[in-house]
Amino acid sequence: DIVMTQTPLSLSVTPGQPASISCKSSQSLLHSDGKTYLYWYLQKPGQPPRLLIYEAFNRFSGVPNRFSGSGSGTDFTLKISRVEAEDGGVYYCMQNIQFPPITFGQGTRLEIK
Amino acid sequence: EVQLLESGGGLVQPGGSLRLSCVASRFTFGNYPMSWVRQAPGKGLEWISVISAGGDSAYYADSVKGRFTISRDNSRNTLYLQMSSLRAADSAVYYCAKRMYCTKTSCYGFDYWGQGTLVTVSS
Numbered sequence: 001d002i003v004m005t006q007t008p009l010s011l012s013v014t015p016g017q018p019a020s021i022s023c024k025s026s027q028s029l030l031h032s033d034g035k036t037y038l039y040w041y042l043q044k045p046g047q048p049p050r051l052l053i054y055e056a057f058n059r060f061s062g063v064p065n066r067f068s069g070s071g072s073g074t075d076f077t078l079k080i081s082r083v084e085a086e087d088g089g090v091y092y093c094m095q096n097i098q099f100p101p102i103t104f105g106q107g108t109r110l111e112i113k
Numbered sequence: 114e115v116q117l118l119e120s121g122g123g124l125v126q127p128g129g130s131l132r133l134s135c136v137a138s139r140f141t142f143g144n145y146p147m148s149w150v151r152q153a154p155g156k157g158l159e160w161i162s163v164i165s166a167g168g169d170s171a172y173y174a175d176s177v178k179g180r181f182t183i184s185r186d187n188s189r190n191t192l193y194l195q196m197s198s199l200r201a202a203d204s205a206v207y208y209c210a211k212r213m214y215c216t217k218t219s220c221y222g223f224d225y226w227g228q229g230t231l232v233t234v235s236s
Contacts, residue, residue: 049208049223051225102148104159
């Protein structure tokens with residue numbers, strides 16, 4: 001199974017400041033078709049996860065452009081250029097290059113100061 | 114926008130059974146593989162099963178293999194999860210999730226999730 005490791009597990013950010021979350025996979029997520037099957041989700045309390053980024057760097061429909069994804073191979077980063085109050089919650093990375101199983105990172109809790 | 118509505122959760126004794134349902138709307142349900150993902154209280158996300166668009170193939174996480182069965186009725190736009198031999202460790206919110214897209218060889222991502230249904234396994 002591919003293991004996904006996120007760091008940090010929690011962070012506290014002041015509105016207007018940037019935030020960055022790292023996700024490392026135990027195997028490369030680069031497929032022979034040239035795509036990288038790494039996804040980022042945000043889960044707010046009491047809500048289901050919401051897709052933010054697909055294929056490592058593509059923003060999903062309706063996702064603000066302050067969210068960006070980068071990385072390749074086994075190392076990936078989600079960045080929020082300027083954190084807003086509504087960005088609080090738990091962020092998860094997910095790999096889908098190999099399944100079963102599809103695997104998630106442990107989650108990173110973002111607290112807005 | 115896509116809607117997914119789970120139901121069927123509740124309190125069940127260890128060793129018992131339960132069937133979850135997920136009714137889909139606002140997209141062509143029969144064109145997309147579907148999955149179940151669960152989240153134990155205060156824990157992270159765990160993928161547990163996926164079924165093809167036509168319902169002819171399915172995959173399971175090792176933690177539920179042999180105990181859970183995923184199925185679908187495309188005429189009713191409904192996804193199911195039959196759970197048996199339930200354990201305390203199966204207590205979780207169960208989400209259904211829509212696969213985002215498929216290539217010729219596989220399918221990828223989850224773009225929409227339901228609100229979830231809570232399953233509690235306890236005596």
